[in-house]
Amino acid sequence: MNNLVQEAQVLQEELVGIRRHLHVHPEIGMELPQTTVFVKKKLEEMGYEPKAAGPGGLSVVAGGKKPGKCFLIRADMDALPIDEASDDTCRSTNGCMHACGHDFHTTMLLGAAKLLKAHEDRIQGSVKLMFQPGEELLLGAKSMIEHGILDNPQVDAAAMFHVAVGMPFPAGTILIPGGGAYSSASDHFEVTIQGKGGHGAMPEHCVDPILVASHLYLNLQTIISREIAPAETAVISTGIIKAGEVNNVIPDTASMKGTIRTYNAEVREFILNRVQEVAIKTAETFRAKAETHIIEGCPSVFIDAKVATDVRQILGSVFGKAVINPTELGIPRLGGSEDFSFVTQKVPSVMLMLSAGSPEEGYAYSMHHPKAIFNEAVLSQGAAAYAITALGWLEKNAPVHGVKA
Ligand SMILES: [Zn+2]
Ligand SMILES: [Zn+2]
Structure with a gap:
């Protein structure tokens, strides 16, 4: 799996370009016309055939050549109606802002899409990539589920990443909570x-x-x-x-x-x-x-203890001490909400967080603040972590002797 980290590092410059494009052109709500066209084009360039899943939702599937389960990885793509006041070089000027870091999520999942395509032959089953609109409205995940995102192939387990800034964790820290209710x-x-x-x-x-x-x-x-x-x-x-x-x-x-x-x-x-x-x-x-x-x-995001344990082992073996359990640090729950919760109600899931800068590193403002900035150095790590989570879980849960487990 370590080679995926190195391969992602090679993509870093390309990922920064994608992220800056998304950051300069934020869109809010459920439609995201420019964003979805951009993401769709990127996925097609990689050799995927993106499918629409409700308004503003896109999905692609990697793998399917070897028998196995289906693991879903999700990124949200929408911004907030906030007038950006940050010092970011790619500051948006259209009255909307990627203040929650969803431009990072979209970029990281596009990076994972590229990595997974390059390793499609080794995927034990399939990986479904979910590009979601309308998270800030808490409508996007529900809409995509209603439009069949969890079916065909049927999803067995799922994961999402959210970047975090303004929290006391150095950039690159991956938070994997224990089981149970996590967000409110x-x-x-x-x-x-x-x-x-x-x-x-x-x-x-x-x-x-x-x-x-x-x-x-x-x-x-x-x-x-x-x-x-x-x-x-x-x-x-x-x-x-x-x-x-x-x-x-x-x-x-x-x-x-x-x-x-x-x-x-x-x-x-x-x-x-x-x-x-x-x-x-x-x-x-x-x-x-x-x-x-x-x-x-x-509803509340519900973390499946088994999926969380599997993913902790998988990411821990690659990223070592950067992987921590927030429950052990006395932060068992998040104050905010996350509409990935609708996915967690349907399939065993885990919500992961990736620090994109702490106050000590100069990232003092938290998400949703008009001055929030995020450290682009974590983009390749995030892309690798998405791909490794999916590949690793599918390997861990692969069919035994060709019989579906
Ligand atoms: Zn948000
Ligand atoms: Zn968010």
């Missing part, structure tokens, strides 16, 4: 409180929706503090409260919007229900009415 489920709530507006000096003739919103803001926190077991982790954050425009007028309505993060499916369902109940009952207490709306985002 993400859901949004919206509450509209209908009161009765009027003169600020005569509250007795009014039903004050701001009072309801104030109580509701606090009541929602009591779901976490009084109804969820201390051993569980859950967050309710109200990010928006809007009401009123004039000092001496009690408004008719108030609105609140927020986010709910959980790691356990039962806790998730409980909180989604309780947020609505508490909103409706709090409004009733003060003679108002509340209408609630839940926007379900994505």
Whole structure:
């Protein structure tokens, strides 16, 4: 496998070129017209026949010459609606930014595609490469699953990489978590409180929706503090409260919007229900009415312990001490969300992280920050790691004596 690392290093300059092209031309959402044309062309140049999987989604398959299982490796391709303010030489100027590093993921998976093509004869089964849109909307993975990305050939296990900056790990560190829930489920709530507006000096003739919103803001926190077991982790954050425009007028309505993060499916369902109940009952207490709306985002990424162990052995044998288990460092979970979770619900999977620079190395801003920068030196390592993960897992799980295991 070490030869793949060297072969990837030869591709480094080409990968930097691809990454810079993607970084200068970021696109957001589910369609990504320029990005998909670019990626498709690159894959065709390598000898692949890319297939569409829903809007903005592409896939190719490497291998299939030897019997074996099918391993999926995934990269997301979408950017964020952030005006870039970094010092990057390839800074984007179109109002969008690859602030989450998805330009790295796309580049690394293209690099892996090239490496896998060069070694197609030795693949024990097949590798499916998934190029996904709309991760930031938490819609892309679900859409690609609905359009058959996990079928034909049927996927047996899957992995994804996410780059990380602004975290205390030197560039090139690969984080492989233990089994279980890793990222949080993400859901949004919206509450509209209908009161009765009027003169600020005569509250007795009014039903004050701001009072309801104030109580509701606090009541929602009591779901976490009084109804969820201390051993569980859950967050309710109200990010928006809007009401009123004039000092001496009690408004008719108030609105609140927020986010709910959980790691356990039962806790998730409980909180989604309780947020609505508490909103409706709090409004009733003060003679108002509340209408609630839940926007379900994505579940928690579930790491399969067996796949994680296999991949830790495979990457550990190549990258040595650069491979670490964040659980052992007291970071068993990620705060953010990742829509690869929909894949992890269907097939045993692992989510891996690759550091692209720590604050000590000059990469102080974390993902989603308009000043975030990422170290391009890890591109070839990422490409090699994607390919090695897939090849290694397929070898480890290859059929015994020609019989499918
Ligand atoms: Zn992101
Ligand atoms: Zn991301």
